[in-house]
Amino acid sequence: MSAAASEAPAVVPFAIHGPTLSLRIPTLDDASDLLALASDPEVTRWFSWGPYTDVSQPRRFLSGLEEERRTGHKLDLLAVHHEHGPAGITGLYEFSPRDRRCVCGTWFGRAFWGTGANRESKALLQQLAFDTLGMQRFGSYSNPRNERSTRALLGVGLRHEGVLRGFHRHGDEYLDVNVFGLLREQWATSPLRAEFADRISVVGTPPEAFFAV
């Protein structure tokens, strides 16, 4: 091995760690865990996809993610519980680096609902969006009939801003969505940030396409 090669710094894969779970880039090896988590129809009830019935479905999802990251479209991350392993997918989407905004989306396997995993994952995502990526606005959507998701978003500091009509297509149906937002100034003093800030660490660097300009 040449001297230059032996001195090259190791590339640390990007991940964000909290007290009980971490968010990391998923790989094809995670397909069977995703199949187990999202084969429950309750988990995918509000989505335009699922439930998974075959491992080829999460494999197809996973194999498209590298291109989504390269083009700055979607930063999907696997939530991995430190004790119980893979728990679900959460991520940032609809990036506008110019306007410094993005939205979050999340699903967890049912065993993780109501455990605080969602709350901690939102603390990690908000830290990533505002502190690491330099965003000004962290948004989200929910189906107005999905009360659990709506409550969960309000509980992590987002404000309900209104309803967007016919915003989300499910097959031939165009669904209304609640729109939520959290601005950097509110995040800076939010109870969720205060609860987790000194227990979060980011390792490696997120893909370049997601940084605010």
Ligand SMILES: CC(C)(COP(=O)(O)OP(=O)(O)OC[C@H]1O[C@@H](n2cnc3c(N)ncnc32)[C@H](O)[C@@H]1OP(=O)(O)O)[C@@H](O)C(=O)NCCC(=O)NCCS
């Ligand atoms: C949405 C999701 C990530 C939230 O995580 P969670 O662990 O279930 O949520 P939390 O425990 O953090 O919060 C749930 C809130 O809803 C409340 N809630 C629970 N069941 C409810 C119900 N059937 N109706 C209304 N509210 C409900 C809880 O009391 C809690 O509110 P509170 O904090 O005011 O007490 C998770 O339920 C999930 O993965 N759901 C399936 C996928 C999905 O719908 N994703 C969101 C798409 S927008």
